[in-house]
Amino acid sequence: MSNRLPPSWRGARRILCVRLDSLGDVLMCTPAMRALRASIPGCYLTLLTSPSGAAAAPYIPELDAVIGYRAPWMKHAQPATPSALQDCAKRLTDGPAVPGAGRFDAAVIFTSYSQSPLPAATLCHLAGIPLRLASCRENPYQLLTDWVPEREPERATRHEVQRQLDLVGHVGCTTADTALSFAVPGAAAACVKTMLEAAGIDPAAPYLVLHAGASAASRRYPIRHWQDLLGMLGARFGFPLILTGDQGERESLRPLTETRTGPVHSLIGKLGLGELGALIRSSRLLITGNTGPAHIAAAVGTPLVDLYAPTNPQPPLARRAPPAVPRRQLPQLPAQPLPARTPRLSRSPGAKYGIGGGRRAAGKRPGTAGAHRGCGPGLRLTGSVLTLSTCESAKDWAQTYNKNSSIPTSSDIISEFVGA
The missing domain is CATH 3.40.50.2000 (Glycogen Phosphorylase B;)
Known part of the structure; x- marks a missing residue:
């Protein structure tokens, strides 16, 4: 004690x-x-x-x-x-x-x-x-x-x-292990292996997971941008692309399952939470919004691209970025007009962010260096996390995406991140 x-x-x-x-x-x-x-x-x-x-x-x-x-x-x-x-x-x-x-x-x-x-x-x-x-x-x-x-x-x-x-x-309780917990059951991992093999995917080879859904509409990246992203990933890398989502999202995500670009496989509505954790743990990268699977990725140590909608008053790097990952900072984008292409990554060598870490994260140390105050427009990548925030407020998120076809889809950034 x-x-x-x-x-x-x-x-x-x-x-x-x-x-x-x-x-x-x-x-x-x-x-x-x-x-x-x-x-x-x-x-x-x-x-x-x-x-x-x-x-x-x-x-x-x-x-x-x-x-x-x-x-x-x-x-x-x-x-x-x-x-x-x-x-x-x-x-x-x-x-x-x-x-x-x-x-x-x-x-x-x-x-x-x-x-x-x-x-x-x-x-x-x-x-x-x-x-x-x-x-x-x-x-x-x-x-x-x-x-x-x-x-x-x-x-x-x-x-x-x-x-x-x-x-x-405050009451004297401490721990040296500050990683998030999510224990993947062996049975869930075996089930996912069987499902991948049935889909013609080698479970030991690289694959990417894209989780496009979210419980709130204000946190959903637009379907047409997901479609652009699927096309880019399929054309540039050829990795199997696995779509996940809840049972109730099957209809809204149907356009992604019907895409003709790239090797896309849908497991939407087919996974329990344990199976989803197993799939994410074995993947090369998870791409999602600020939703539950992003935290699972942080817990199991899988690199994460987080398309973050500023729906929480806490800044995204302070709240959502998985801890203890190398940090790469992107230049701030102007609020208007939005550029037709996303700027390339600028790297910040040696910088660290966070306090604990996923199981694969290196360089654990306490602190919250680099946290941003406010959710101004910009694209930010913190090591294993790409944070996309192109609106001044959560209220503007969906409206801006619906009105502007020129908003960057982050394809170039994800391309560099996957290829790193």
């Missing part, structure tokens, strides 16, 4: 980790969960999260159990019932799903700086959880027993992983 733990936390064994967002947000909390487990031996970690976040739990070895919950203060397609808060509080009052375990001893509430932890803290207070830790801008008074005053974004912005590590560090 860490000797840095406050006396009140030394007896905590049944700990509730609260992260009510989606898959990627949960994965960015896994180093902090590892810190809890390493610093409090014998603790039992339960994750309270959204249904989409709960899907990641079987692949996070730091977790012992998961509770799915559609919190009424979070965005969900289905409206919450009037009794949703009380029903969840009663479920939490029963404690972990272990016979005779008793109630939860503590709750750690993970949030981004733009979110308030107070609704979740109220839920945990109603459930009688005695220790409640969170970062909060307002004085929480009795809702939190361990309050970390919120300093972002006024005093710079941290990587999400570092933010959550700092939170648990």
